[in-house]
Amino acid sequence: MVILIVIGILIVIVGFNVxxxxxxxxxYSSLIKxxxxxxxxxxAALSSIVQxxxxxxxxxxxxxxxxxxxxxxxxNLVNPLVEVVTFDIRTQNYTMSGxxxxxxxxxDDAIRVLSADGLEVIIDLTVLYKVIPNExxxxxxxxxxxxxxxxxxxxxxxxIRDNAVYYDAxxxxxxxxxxxxxxxxxxxxxxxxxxxxxxEQLLVRNLTLPASVKTTIESKINAEQDAQKMIFVxxxxxxxxxxxxxxxxxxxxxxxILSTGLSDKQLQYEMIKAIATSPNAKLIIMNGGKNSxxxxxxxx
Numbered sequence: 001m002v003i004l005i006v007i008g009i010l011i012v013i014v015g016f017n018v019x020x021x022x023x024x025x026x027x028y029s030s031l032i033k034x035x036x037x038x039x040x041x042x043x044a045a046l047s048s049i050v051q052x053x054x055x056x057x058x059x060x061x062x063x064x065x066x067x068x069x070x071x072x073x074x075x076n077l078v079n080p081l082v083e084v085v086t087f088d089i090r091t092q093n094y095t096m097s098g099x100x101x102x103x104x105x106x107x108d109d110a111i112r113v114l115s116a117d118g119l120e121v122i123i124d125l126t127v128l129y130k131v132i133p134n135e136x137x138x139x140x141x142x143x144x145x146x147x148x149x150x151x152x153x154x155x156x157x158x159x160i161r162d163n164a165v166y167y168d169a170x171x172x173x174x175x176x177x178x179x180x181x182x183x184x185x186x187x188x189x190x191x192x193x194x195x196x197x198x199x200e201q202l203l204v205r206n207l208t209l210p211a212s213v214k215t216t217i218e219s220k221i222n223a224e225q226d227a228q229k230m231i232f233v234x235x236x237x238x239x240x241x242x243x244x245x246x247x248x249x250x251x252x253x254x255x256x257i258l259s260t261g262l263s264d265k266q267l268q269y270e271m272i273k274a275i276a277t278s279p280n281a282k283l284i285i286m287n288g289g290k291n292s293x294x295x296x297x298x299x300x
Contacts, residue, residue: 113164122208135196
């Protein structure tokens with residue numbers, strides 16, 4: 001829209017110059033000036049209305065001076081001569097990866113660090129961050145719009161290298177991975193905040209160790225898994241042995257009760273009870289003696 005303002009000014013200037021010269025266009029100088037003023041007004045009106053898209057914020061810049069008042073999303077009235085620079089205030093991600101075309105940079109962009117034991121560890125990292133809205137004017141004035149390459153990338157790579165030296169390679173790969181991620185998050189978060197950026201999340205996506213170290217770790221993990229499996233098998237066998245011992249003790253106790261605890265009267269009662277419930281017809285002859293045993297005859 002600034003172009004319309006410039007065109008309008010040029011048309012007005014042409015109108016004034018035509019009036020001064022003795023040319024066939026001289027009678028039309030007033031019309032030319034009128035058209036020039038109309039184009040100038042239209043350009044000024046259109047330049048005074050700026051649309052800021054959703055998820056963005058506008059920063060006004062006039063002749064190199066940055067205005068601290070930001071423009072919200074929607075239509076905004078501004079000075080026609082003001083340049084509005086938009087900033088994305090939504091969550092952004094920056095990935096540094098060794099996989100081709102996966103990260104923000106083409107080629108191998110993984111972070112190579114040295115651990116406490118002097119081994120090289122390759123780290124793939126994803127950073128989730130966003131611009132703090134009221135800090136956008138300061139970012140434009142101090143850093144510019146390319147804050148990804150000016151702030152995000154170098155700070156992340158530097159802080160990861162600075163903190164990796166406190167851990168052994170094996171610890172980074174296994175037990176200390178979450179601690180390492182939390183540590184670098186705190187240091188990067190502070191530096192981001194000082195420069196107007198908010199760090200949402202830091203993801204250590206992959207850790208690659210030298211082949212010899214990785215083989216050693218895998219062998220150790222397999223040995224630990226085998227030991228855990230053996231402990232489980234031994235516990236299971238012990239439980240099975242205990243079950244069999246309890247079962248044998250129960251059978252022995254039952255036999256002891258049968259041999260010592262039942263009287264002749266009880267035996268007779270149980271026998272008669274069994275015969276009485278049988279579907280076959282039976283004839284029972286009882287002897288009156290003390291130690292007599294009933295005689296059972298089949299009625300058939």
